[in-house]
Amino acid sequence: MSLPRIAVDAMGGDDGVRTMVAGAAMAHERDSRIRLLLVGDAPRLEKALDRHPTLRGGVAEVLHADDVISGEEKPSQALRRAKSTSMGMAIHAVKDGSAGAAVSAGNTGALMAIAKLALRTMPGIDRPALAAILPTLQPSDVVMLDLGANTECDSRNLVQFSVMGACYARIVNNQQVPRVRLLNIGTEEIKGTEDLREAAAVLKDAAERLSMRFDGFTEADKICRGEMDVVVTDGFTGNVALKAVEGTARFVGDLLRRSFASSLRSKIGFLISRPATELLKHHLDPNNHNGALFLGLNGIVVKSHGSANALGVANAVGLTARLLEENLNERIAADLARLGGAETLRSPRKVAGEAAQ
Amino acid sequence: MSLPRIAVDAMGGDDGVRTMVAGAAMAHERDSRIRLLLVGDAPRLEKALDRHPTLRGGVAEVLHADDVISGEEKPSQALRRAKSTSMGMAIHAVKDGSAGAAVSAGNTGALMAIAKLALRTMPGIDRPALAAILPTLQPSDVVMLDLGANTECDSRNLVQFSVMGACYARIVNNQQVPRVRLLNIGTEEIKGTEDLREAAAVLKDAAERLSMRFDGFTEADKICRGEMDVVVTDGFTGNVALKAVEGTARFVGDLLRRSFASSLRSKIGFLISRPATELLKHHLDPNNHNGALFLGLNGIVVKSHGSANALGVANAVGLTARLLEENLNERIAADLARLGGAETLRSPRKVAGEAAQ
Numbered sequence: 001m002s003l004p005r006i007a008v009d010a011m012g013g014d015d016g017v018r019t020m021v022a023g024a025a026m027a028h029e030r031d032s033r034i035r036l037l038l039v040g041d042a043p044r045l046e047k048a049l050d051r052h053p054t055l056r057g058g059v060a061e062v063l064h065a066d067d068v069i070s071g072e073e074k075p076s077q078a079l080r081r082a083k084s085t086s087m088g089m090a091i092h093a094v095k096d097g098s099a100g101a102a103v104s105a106g107n108t109g110a111l112m113a114i115a116k117l118a119l120r121t122m123p124g125i126d127r128p129a130l131a132a133i134l135p136t137l138q139p140s141d142v143v144m145l146d147l148g149a150n151t152e153c154d155s156r157n158l159v160q161f162s163v164m165g166a167c168y169a170r171i172v173n174n175q176q177v178p179r180v181r182l183l184n185i186g187t188e189e190i191k192g193t194e195d196l197r198e199a200a201a202v203l204k205d206a207a208e209r210l211s212m213r214f215d216g217f218t219e220a221d222k223i224c225r226g227e228m229d230v231v232v233t234d235g236f237t238g239n240v241a242l243k244a245v246e247g248t249a250r251f252v253g254d255l256l257r258r259s260f261a262s263s264l265r266s267k268i269g270f271l272i273s274r275p276a277t278e279l280l281k282h283h284l285d286p287n288n289h290n291g292a293l294f295l296g297l298n299g300i301v302v303k304s305h306g307s308a309n310a311l312g313v314a315n316a317v318g319l320t321a322r323l324l325e326e327n328l329n330e331r332i333a334a335d336l337a338r339l340g341g342a343e344t345l346r347s348p349r350k351v352a353g354e355a356a357q
Numbered sequence: 358m359s360l361p362r363i364a365v366d367a368m369g370g371d372d373g374v375r376t377m378v379a380g381a382a383m384a385h386e387r388d389s390r391i392r393l394l395l396v397g398d399a400p401r402l403e404k405a406l407d408r409h410p411t412l413r414g415g416v417a418e419v420l421h422a423d424d425v426i427s428g429e430e431k432p433s434q435a436l437r438r439a440k441s442t443s444m445g446m447a448i449h450a451v452k453d454g455s456a457g458a459a460v461s462a463g464n465t466g467a468l469m470a471i472a473k474l475a476l477r478t479m480p481g482i483d484r485p486a487l488a489a490i491l492p493t494l495q496p497s498d499v500v501m502l503d504l505g506a507n508t509e510c511d512s513r514n515l516v517q518f519s520v521m522g523a524c525y526a527r528i529v530n531n532q533q534v535p536r537v538r539l540l541n542i543g544t545e546e547i548k549g550t551e552d553l554r555e556a557a558a559v560l561k562d563a564a565e566r567l568s569m570r571f572d573g574f575t576e577a578d579k580i581c582r583g584e585m586d587v588v589v590t591d592g593f594t595g596n597v598a599l600k601a602v603e604g605t606a607r608f609v610g611d612l613l614r615r616s617f618a619s620s621l622r623s624k625i626g627f628l629i630s631r632p633a634t635e636l637l638k639h640h641l642d643p644n645n646h647n648g649a650l651f652l653g654l655n656g657i658v659v660k661s662h663g664s665a666n667a668l669g670v671a672n673a674v675g676l677t678a679r680l681l682e683e684n685l686n687e688r689i690a691a692d693l694a695r696l697g698g699a700e701t702l703r704s705p706r707k708v709a710g711e712a713a714q
Contacts, residue, residue, distance in 0.1 A: 137608065137611055137612070148542055151542070151549065151550060152550065183597060185505050185508070185592070185593055185596040185597065185600075192508065192593070193508060193509065193593070219596075219597075219600050220596075220597040220598070220599075220600035220601040220604060221600040221601065221603050221604030221607070222604060223601065223604060224604060224605065224608045225604075225608070233597075235542070236542055236549070236550070236594065237593065237594055237597050239542040239576075239577075240540060240542065240576075240577040240590075240594050240597060240598050240601075241577070241597050241598065241601045242577075243542075243576050243577035243578040244577040244578065244580065244597075244598045244601035244602050244605070245601050245604075245605045246578050247577060247578030247579060247580060247581060247582075247602075248581065248601070248602045248605035248606055248609070249605055249608075249609055250578070251494065251581045251582070251606075252605070252606055252609040252610075253609075254494060255494070256613075265629060268629055272622060272625055272629060
């Protein structure tokens, strides 16, 4: 059995075609059911394919794109060039059914804008969200969303993000009843904004029907301790939290390198304990946790990290294949139906607000 | 020349009287101008003072308090017991002029509530903020605020926080023209909320008069790189960012310990490179950057970390002494006046919003 074809924007990412094709080939070596649609400059793609004969013979098809969306391009500009760019054409391949999902390592804002316009938000979801996977002290990872798709979110959005995040965690963590928490500045029920408290009340009530466990609020210092599978927040806070985590991991790494270089004795110690620091590096390497996901669209769109190497790309493509295999979006739709329809998501305050408009 | 007396809530903090008094004694050994008002259970304080004879002879006075505010106590409850508790009495000593500043390692929410009610917000400031000092890759630290005093903030609050944070950084970093940034989810001018964009516009215009440099927005991964002296954000985001930083530093530390314990070879390497890891530990140890500060009150209130050891407490008391010596609040008042009064802080949107109420 083959999986639906995965469209890969082969021009995105810091290293472009070479890395994207190498990553796609690695993903196919790991899972032979994976078939690909490589979108980008055809001559360069053909050249890259020469280095990866396993992708020949129908495994990877090539779709030529004249143009590329740059890293600095504004989403509004990128939207206008959706039909001629590798990123836009990869997304449109999902829309017209020639691919089942798309992967890009390009400009995140542009990818979000193009995907949202082409694929549209799925029924029952008001706004899509960007989710990523972070390492924890336990063997399992933690899914965090939203990471910047929506600057401001209300309680409805937060509940929908929780449903989507739980479906995602069930697949990536193999956790049938994911533990979900809302990110807040304290764990007491009275903490935070009114939207957070409302979302918590809805989730507390609905968790059982959704086969997730809602454990209330968490603070940001607990995200990576392995005590939860899903952390839900608005896009502004999520983006800040994610970058604070990334920045601090890099900061501590830099300090460590500096400390180890501070004396000959430390250098020797460092060399001897190399396997330990390699283990640390492996655990923290974003390539091992690669693949942010736009949740809530009519189609699966995975964002590979711009600086991902071939292994990172292979992990993103492999993740995409699992999401296709496990029918992520069908699961989300089923859970939304179980939630009892959109009505239960409306708090009295929101309804009053809408009526007044 | 002596400094105004510093009231120390000797009952707060995880280790209580012993650590607080030991820290106060250490601070006085470093700076003999420091005089103290130790507030708490008198018999226990006298016993602790026996171990620190340098504090006798008028250096430290004892003010007996019958009661203590616990770590779990709600601010509303704590407020009712302000007159009989060590924390409340330390704050009230600032109010009635028997002390120039207060230090507590107790319940942050209670401290904020009591200090705000007793000391009131200073003229020109709408809301006080909680500021902390974080280490960076450079020799200088970075001041971050607000860290949780205000869940939601508008552009006026953010501008006022910037003014206060810059005054604080001038003292702690010895930096005459502090580099100030607003925390956002991107550095382009169009990023973030309307309040952030408004605050940026006001600061861009006013920075020169305030002898600060306003460098626009920063993302959370840059906070600790030493590229800025002050990072300003609302209390919700600041609390999440601070805890994400703390949690990740601990997370990486835990992984490191685990890696080093993974084999005999790694253990030997670790022992040899001990000086390096000690250097790292020293740099990250919160005791070396202790002393969060409530800015914007009619009086100086420093929050020492609950788990601080004697060195941490000494750093918090030493910081308090410097703030008194440098007349922090007079500097803030002068900068607020230079800003051109509160009127320039009112954006058209806010004025319209207020008029409509």
